Amino acid sequence: MELGRSRIPESELNLYYTLFSGQCFGWDEGEGGFSGFFRWDGATRHARLRREGDLVLYETDAPPDWFSRYFNLRININEVYESFPDDPMLKEAVKRFRGMRVLGQDPWEALVSFTVSQNNNIKRIRLIIRRMVEAFGRFPEPEDLTNESLLLRLGLGYRARYLVGIAEKTLSGEFDPARPQEISGLLCLPGVGKKVAQCTLLYGYGVNHAFPVDRWIKRLVGSCPDYGPYAGWAQLYLYMLAREGGIAPPEAKAIYFGNKGGLR
Structure with a gap:
């Protein structure tokens, strides 16, 4: 070490x-x-x-x-903040979570992790990934993900067949996670929809304008907001704000939450 x-x-x-x-x-x-x-x-x-x-x-x-x-x-986080639009919710998110960065993760890790994340919560995602690491002695590589029965025993559920399909395409050379990807290429993978593809682009391939939309974000801002070249960073801040209980100033609550102040 x-x-x-x-x-x-x-x-x-x-x-x-x-x-x-x-x-x-x-x-x-x-x-x-x-x-x-x-x-x-x-x-x-x-x-x-x-x-x-x-x-x-x-x-x-x-x-x-x-x-x-x-x-x-390599990314100046203050320049990221300066690129954000004048949005009361986003301002509150930056104030609350200042210093939070989008990570530059390995593309394969991002793809596998966010495939596991489908219809899942963070606690269970962490548990399943740890089970796989314990079973294989490492973060699962493509050759580890070819046995659907084993993946089912590890708690993957219907996601097991998605990982098997992704692994098969990777092992055959049809998909190469080490090469830069467009969203269209990721959407061709088994079980990969827009949210998983956008998460993989943002966290695995460094596409900073990729904007994953899940239920938290959809409730806050809809599906196609324009947050500029670092839209993915803005998404992470808004996601955290929503997940941590919708902490927001009154004018932002009126815009995003309605009169009751909670997520609609």
Whole structure:
């Protein structure tokens, strides 16, 4: 495990909000920091993180540039905020979750994770992914996902056949997750609809304008809002705001929530 450090204030990287915002599922919070697993450069890697003031200290078996790439540090988060439209709900979300970043994850991990996420909650997604990691000794690779009966025993339900179909297309060479993808290519995969495809583009391929729409977002802003070049980042902030109970100023509640102040 290699040791590293990065000087970045919490206002530009909030580890808790970033790691527990529903965009990744392999991290845990413990005494003094965070530990987790993730797929990186074709292998399952591990890391431990903790913050000391403006320093983030980390220990990992991933390559040296992992930290900056995984947390998308090449992107100036203040420029992201400046690109957002003048929207009261979004302003409140940024105020509440400042420093939350969209991660730069491995495309295969994002595709598998968000296929598992269909009609699921975060607690159960985390549980299922951990069961697969325990069963295979690593984050599941395509060759691990060919046995539907085993996946059913791990709790995948109807999603098992989707993962088997995706794995078969990957092993045959028909689909290559390492190559940049368009949404049309992802939608051709078994069980992959618009939400899973947009999540995979945003979190796995770095398509920052990709805008996943789930029930939280649809209730808030509909299906086709224009949030600019970092629309996917805006979506993550709005999603967290909705998930955490619709914290919003009165003028935003009137627009998005109606008179009762709750999600409609």
